Each structure stands twice: as C-alpha cells, then as structure tokens.
Amino acid sequence: MLTERLSTATRCLWRSVSEGARNILTLRERYRAIMDARKTRGITLLREWLSPMQRAQFDASKSFDVVGCDSGRRYRIHYGRVTNVHEIDDAGQPVTGWCFVPSGHLVAGDVMLAQKIALETNERATLALANRFTSSAGTRLVHQHSLDARAPLETM
Numbered sequence: 001m002l003t004e005r006l007s008t009a010t011r012c013l014w015r016s017v018s019e020g021a022r023n024i025l026t027l028r029e030r031y032r033a034i035m036d037a038r039k040t041r042g043i044t045l046l047r048e049w050l051s052p053m054q055r056a057q058f059d060a061s062k063s064f065d066v067v068g069c070d071s072g073r074r075y076r077i078h079y080g081r082v083t084n085v086h087e088i089d090d091a092g093q094p095v096t097g098w099c100f101v102p103s104g105h106l107v108a109g110d111v112m113l114a115q116k117i118a119l120e121t122n123e124r125a126t127l128a129l130a131n132r133f134t135s136s137a138g139t140r141l142v143h144q145h146s147l148d149a150r151a152p153l154e155t156m
Contacts, residue, residue, distance in 0.1 A: 035107075042109025049113055066116050068123035075119055081111045085119075086135045097135035100126060 047055055054064040062079035065088070076094070078084040082101060086094040102114040118126040 039107045039109065042107035042113075044109070046109040046113045046116075049116065064116075066119050068119050069121055070123040073123075077112050077115050079108055079112070081106070081108050083133060084112070085115055085130075094135035097133040098127060098130040099133060100130035 057064040
C-alpha cells in the first residue's frame with residue numbers, strides 16, 4: 001500500500017514538473033517573440049527617420065553618419081546601445097568615442113534614433129553629459145567617465 005501511494009505521488013510530481021518545464025519553454029518563446037517584435041519596430045522607426053543617404057549607409061554597414069548641429073563635426077552611429085557613437089575625421093576614421101543613451105530599456109534602433117536626434121538638434125548639451133572614450137579602429141575602451149546630472153539622456 002505504501003509503495004502504491006509513493007508510486008502515485010511520484011507520477012503526480014513528475015507530471016507537475018513536466019508541465020512546469022513546458023510552461024517555462026512557452027514563456028521563453030513568448031519573450032523572444034516580443035523582443036524580436038520590439039527590435040523590428042525599433043529598426044523600422046529608425047529607418048523612417050534616416051535620410052536616403054543615411055539609410056543606404058545603414059543598410060550597407062549597420063552604421064550611419066550624422067553632422068552635429070553646433071560644431072559641424074561628423075559622428076558615426078554604429079548598431080548598438082552603448083559605446084556606439086564615434087566622432088570621425090575627414091577620412092572617416094574614428095577620433096573620439098562618445099557614450100550616451102536615453103533612459104529606459106530600449107532596443108538598439110530606438111537608442112540609435114535618440115542619439116541621432118540628440119546630435120542633430122542639441123549637440124553641445126548632449127556631449128556635455130556624455131562619457132568620452134578613446135576610439136581607434138575596432139577598439140572601444142572607456143577612458144573618461146563624467147557623472148554629470150542626468151537629463152533626458154543618461155551616460156553609461
């Protein structure tokens with residue numbers, strides 16, 4: 001009798017564990033689908049805001065150039081969320097890196113759009129709160145951290 005009860009309890013326990021595992025897999029699949037949809041919407045919105053030249057650049061290299069509204073300097077925004085903005089020289093080579101991101105948990109497309117708008121409309125204020133880092137081809141090392149008061153954009 002005890003053996004029968006243990007056997008029944010074990011079957012019930014394994015059924016519950018199996019059901020829980022299936023639920024976890026289902027939740028993981030839902031999360032991935034939601035994140036994929038967010039990423040797609042972010043890139044779609046970014047592409048709508050890019051000029052035809054910037055869009056062609058983005059399609060070719062997953063980056064695009066913007067011109068700062070105050071200094072006229074050129075910046076290249078690479079696909080990503082942090083340490084993805086580089087000031088570039090006339091030859092298109094990185095000179096300095098800048099790290100600034102909007103508040104919140106945003107996908108890369110949304111972050112890149114905010115960075116584009118910030119540099120094209122309020123470059124001076126954006127760079128005043130950004131973290132500056134040494135930039136060389138293929139290397140992104142953070143060198144200087146500024147802990148300025150955070151406004152609409154936060155530094156990383």
